[in-house]
Amino acid sequence: xxxxxxxxxxxxxxxxxxxxxxxxxxxxxxxxxxxxxxxxxxxxxxxxxxxxxxxxxxxxxxxxxxxxxxxxxxxxxxxxxxxxxxxxxxxxxxxxxxxxxxxxxxxxxxxxxxxxxxxxxxxxxxxxxxxxxxxxxxxxxxxxxxxxxxxxxxxxxxxxxxxxxxxxxxxxxxxxxxxxxxxxxxxxxxxxxxxxxxxxxxxxxxxxxxxxxxxxxxxxxxxxxxxxxxxxxxxxxxxxxxxxxxxxxxxxxxxxxxxxxxxxxxx
Amino acid sequence: xxxxxxxxxxxxxxxxxxxxxxxxxxxxxxxxxxxxxxxxxxxxxxxxxxxxxxxxxxxxxxxxxxxxxxxxxxxxxxxxxxxxxxxxxxxxxxxxxxxxxxxxxxxxxxxxxxxxxxxxxxxxxxxxxxxxxxxxxxxxxxxxxxxxxxxxxxxxxxxxxxxxxxxxxxxxxxxxxxxxxxxxxxxxxxxxxxxxxxxxxxxxxxxxxxxxxxxxxxxxxxxxxxxxxxxxxxxxxxxxxxxxxxxxxxxxxxxxxxxxxxxxxxxxxxxxxxxxxxxxxxxxxxxxxxxxxxxxxxxxxxxxxxxxxxxxxxxxxxx
Amino acid sequence: xxxxxxxxxxxxxxxxxxxxxxxxxxxxxxxxxxxxxxxxxxxxxxxxxxxxxxxxxxxxxxxxxxxxxxxxxxxxxxxxxxxxxxxxxxxxxxxxxxxxxxxxxxxxxxxxxxxxxxxxxxxxxxxxxxxxxxxxxxxxxxxxxxxxxxxxxxxxxxxxxxxxxxxxxxxxxxxxxxxxxxxxxxxxxxxxxxxxxxxxxxxxxxxxxxxxxxxxxxxxxxxxxxxxxxxxxxxxxxxxxxxxxxxxxxxxxxxxxxxxxxxxxxxxxxxxxxxxxxxxxxxxxxxxxx
Numbered sequence: 001x002x003x004x005x006x007x008x009x010x011x012x013x014x015x016x017x018x019x020x021x022x023x024x025x026x027x028x029x030x031x032x033x034x035x036x037x038x039x040x041x042x043x044x045x046x047x048x049x050x051x052x053x054x055x056x057x058x059x060x061x062x063x064x065x066x067x068x069x070x071x072x073x074x075x076x077x078x079x080x081x082x083x084x085x086x087x088x089x090x091x092x093x094x095x096x097x098x099x100x101x102x103x104x105x106x107x108x109x110x111x112x113x114x115x116x117x118x119x120x121x122x123x124x125x126x127x128x129x130x131x132x133x134x135x136x137x138x139x140x141x142x143x144x145x146x147x148x149x150x151x152x153x154x155x156x157x158x159x160x161x162x163x164x165x166x167x168x169x170x171x172x173x174x175x176x177x178x179x180x181x182x183x184x185x186x187x188x189x190x191x192x193x194x195x196x197x198x199x200x201x202x203x204x205x206x207x208x209x210x211x212x213x214x215x216x217x218x219x220x221x222x223x224x225x226x227x228x229x230x231x232x233x234x235x236x237x238x239x240x241x242x243x244x245x246x247x248x249x250x251x252x253x254x255x256x257x258x259x260x261x262x263x264x265x266x267x
Numbered sequence: 268x269x270x271x272x273x274x275x276x277x278x279x280x281x282x283x284x285x286x287x288x289x290x291x292x293x294x295x296x297x298x299x300x301x302x303x304x305x306x307x308x309x310x311x312x313x314x315x316x317x318x319x320x321x322x323x324x325x326x327x328x329x330x331x332x333x334x335x336x337x338x339x340x341x342x343x344x345x346x347x348x349x350x351x352x353x354x355x356x357x358x359x360x361x362x363x364x365x366x367x368x369x370x371x372x373x374x375x376x377x378x379x380x381x382x383x384x385x386x387x388x389x390x391x392x393x394x395x396x397x398x399x400x401x402x403x404x405x406x407x408x409x410x411x412x413x414x415x416x417x418x419x420x421x422x423x424x425x426x427x428x429x430x431x432x433x434x435x436x437x438x439x440x441x442x443x444x445x446x447x448x449x450x451x452x453x454x455x456x457x458x459x460x461x462x463x464x465x466x467x468x469x470x471x472x473x474x475x476x477x478x479x480x481x482x483x484x485x486x487x488x489x490x491x492x493x494x495x496x497x498x499x500x501x502x503x504x505x506x507x508x509x510x511x512x513x514x515x516x517x518x519x520x521x522x523x524x525x526x527x528x529x530x531x532x533x534x535x536x537x538x539x540x541x542x543x544x545x546x547x548x549x550x551x552x553x554x555x556x557x558x559x560x561x562x563x564x565x566x567x568x569x570x571x572x573x574x575x576x577x578x579x580x581x582x583x584x585x586x
Numbered sequence: 587x588x589x590x591x592x593x594x595x596x597x598x599x600x601x602x603x604x605x606x607x608x609x610x611x612x613x614x615x616x617x618x619x620x621x622x623x624x625x626x627x628x629x630x631x632x633x634x635x636x637x638x639x640x641x642x643x644x645x646x647x648x649x650x651x652x653x654x655x656x657x658x659x660x661x662x663x664x665x666x667x668x669x670x671x672x673x674x675x676x677x678x679x680x681x682x683x684x685x686x687x688x689x690x691x692x693x694x695x696x697x698x699x700x701x702x703x704x705x706x707x708x709x710x711x712x713x714x715x716x717x718x719x720x721x722x723x724x725x726x727x728x729x730x731x732x733x734x735x736x737x738x739x740x741x742x743x744x745x746x747x748x749x750x751x752x753x754x755x756x757x758x759x760x761x762x763x764x765x766x767x768x769x770x771x772x773x774x775x776x777x778x779x780x781x782x783x784x785x786x787x788x789x790x791x792x793x794x795x796x797x798x799x800x801x802x803x804x805x806x807x808x809x810x811x812x813x814x815x816x817x818x819x820x821x822x823x824x825x826x827x828x829x830x831x832x833x834x835x836x837x838x839x840x841x842x843x844x845x846x847x848x849x850x851x852x853x854x855x856x857x858x859x860x861x862x863x864x865x866x867x868x869x870x871x872x873x874x875x876x
Binding site: 303350354356357358360361362364365366368369372373376475476479482483486546547549550552553554555556557560561564565 | 613619666667670671672675676677678679680681682684685686687688689690691692693695696700804808811812815819844849850853854856857860861864
């Protein structure tokens with residue numbers, strides 16, 4: 001466990017509520033994520049964790065409550081604008097673009113920073129003198145390669161994303177998310193389906209991402225990983241926060257243990 | 268200028284085939300972002316009527332009228348494009364279809380542009396072939412550029428997974444609107460060119476089947492590459508012509524060979540079959556469509572097949 | 587006067603309903619827009635016509651013949667343009683049915699010619715006066731057949747085992763298969779039923795309009811689509827009601843506003859529904875999108 005690099009608060013959640021019919025996916029959630037932390041969000045299945053990510057990224061809109069990111073409220077801002085503000089995510093059930101290559105996938109992430117306006121992108125495409133790659137394009141490519149090397153995927157750059165083995169697809173998703181130059185990275189069950197060796201690797205990768213200055217919120221079921229790398233953990237069940245604190249406190253919290261009873265989890 | 272060496276029939280054929288190719292690109296643009304539109308005929312109608320009014324009633328030069336037709340069509344395209352943003356699949360199909368039909372109804376009941384009698388006497392333009400060829404070249408270059416750029420990649424990503432693209436920061440709304448509007452502009456230009464070649468248009472000229480044929484050109488030619496639309500239009504327009512000339516060749520067969528049974532029967536039915544007026548041409552179209560969807564749903568030209576062509580080309584050079 | 591219009595509206599609407607039923611059944615089960623359905627309607631009309639003029643059959647035989655012929659056509663459609671086409675590319679099945687539409691329509695033009703053909707009188711025309719309403723025997727016949735068909739179909743869907751199987755498949759293919767439903771068989775049955783009904787509708791339309799042409803399919807197809815959407819995709823009951831509703835709206839608007847505007851209303855309704863209530867008046871009943 002590490003101390004927060006700074007004491008700045010990256011993300012503030014106040015009273016966040018989301019209902020689906022009569023069912024509360026999130027019920028009056030309050031939490032704070034400190035900048036530079038690896039903050040884990042855990043809880044039994046169906047506890048509302050992916051909904052939380054969907055609310056943060058703007059794919060779903062909350063019924064009530066406030067999300068304040070980097071000092072600004074998020075409200076009804078579109079997902080693409082939130083990404084521009086610095087929120088990026090990976091998906092629980094991997095959503096790569098099936099027909100793009102590895103490097104193209106990463107370069108998609110860079111598009112929003114390089115071309116915030118459609119007209120700029122179009123004029124660049126049209127007025128670019130032929131046979132010489134645009135300066136931006138070359139820079140994008142270089143940055144993409146750097147990210148791929150960071151995650152150990154550089155040699156597979158021209159393969160189709162859907163041809164990669166599962167573990168590498170997860171890493172590609174992370175590379176793509178990192179390409180958007182986020183301040184906050186949301187990882188949705190990155191260790192799902194991984195063997196212990198791959199999880200070790202993941203541990204290392206996540207830590208290195210944090211070392212680059214990116215705040216991370218981690219939703220995960222692999223408790224060993226969670227306890228190992230998190231600075232702070234929030235536990236929710238049935239959409240309600242039931243515990244919060246550093247790993248050693250959460251490990252021994254009877255409320256948390258009870259919530260997980262019946263789940264095959266070793267805390 | 269361009270068509271001077273050709274006879275009237277060939278010239279006309281090339282022009283209409285070319286207009287079809289341009290229309291094919293009007294489907295291709297929104298399709299690159301995953302928007303399947305069956306309403307491009309409606310945008311063609313807008314461009315056709317708008318430009319015809321300008322040239323016929325106000326004497327405005329052809330080129331300016333065509334440009335105006337395209338722009339007006341584009342504006343309407345953006346207007347229609349807004350509600351189209353949040354609906355997908357069959358719903359978008361029906362919305363665009365409905366739009367096209369409403370344009371038809373307007374054309375039918377608005378007497379200023381001809382109403383039920385149609386719009387007659389549109390000034391014929393003798394340089395249409397030049398315009399057509401020029402525009403096709405521009406379109407191919409434009410889409411080639413777009414496809415190789417980051418914008419093209421972004422459009423592909425929207426097509427493949429719109430939500431993921433949005434979350435990765437891609438401005439899905441603006442890009443989809445841009446694609447839809449671009450398609451409308453291209454269709455408007457195609458319609459304007461058509462009007463000044465056929466010199467007569469009415470509410471049934473730009474009907475559903477036109478939208479369907481435009482879709483067919485792209486689907487048959489190959490929807491994932493910028494060569495697809497023009498190739499599809501070329502192939503589907505060429506087939507009846509090829510078969511027609513086959514029939515002409517058939518008439519070379521000496522009479523003596525076919526004077527007896529069964530050869531005369533075979534000859535007659537072959538001759539009859541190759542007499543490709545509209546209905547038979549379309550039956551062949553339909554069969555081709557079905558067969559293509561069974562055996563090659565991605566179209567004739569795919570990115571992979573184009574890569575392979577390039578690969579062979581490179582190999583031959585190094586051999 | 588308004589009663590005449592209402593009856594006309596019901597008749598037009600009944601025709602729309604019968605076509606839309608096939609559309610919505612097939613869409614519910616396959617998530618496929620079976621574009622060629624309008625052409626099936628047209629073929630039914632021609633089969634009925636030739637049975638009467640060439641075969642000297644009476645109207646009941648003509649109806650039955652059309653139903654059977656179209657049911658067979660439905661089977662052919664499944665084996666030729668639905669089954670062999672991969673469902674992976676969402677556009678492919680739609681386009682192959684468009685191809686089938688083109689083939690059928692132009693075969694009809696080739697064989698029957700492109701002109702309108704008169705539909706012979708088969709029912710003794712007799713006028714009945716009930717209060718302020720004057721209704722003819724022809725109109726009664728058409729409405730009776732249409733309503734009988736709809737009622738029979740309704741009973742079939744709700745009360746029989748196959749009807750349940752259809753509803754289950756419309757809900758979710760995998761669950762239905764787990765419950766022992768042969769999904770392929772169900773698809774075939776929906777095509778047969780839908781096409782058969784459309785065939786009957788075609789003959790009825792011929793009787794009503796006293797004339798048919800190979801081009802009547804396209805118009806029926808488009809209207810059928812609107813009705814299907816209005817009633818809710820995959821919702822058979824919705825299709826029945828929405829068809830009658832649309833028919834009445836069209837007739838009333840053409841009577842009181844103008845005939846060219848009548849189509850305008852239908853398409854305006856289409857667009858409004860798409861934008862504000864895409865689930866239709868009665869909700870969708872269709873396979874969940876994967």
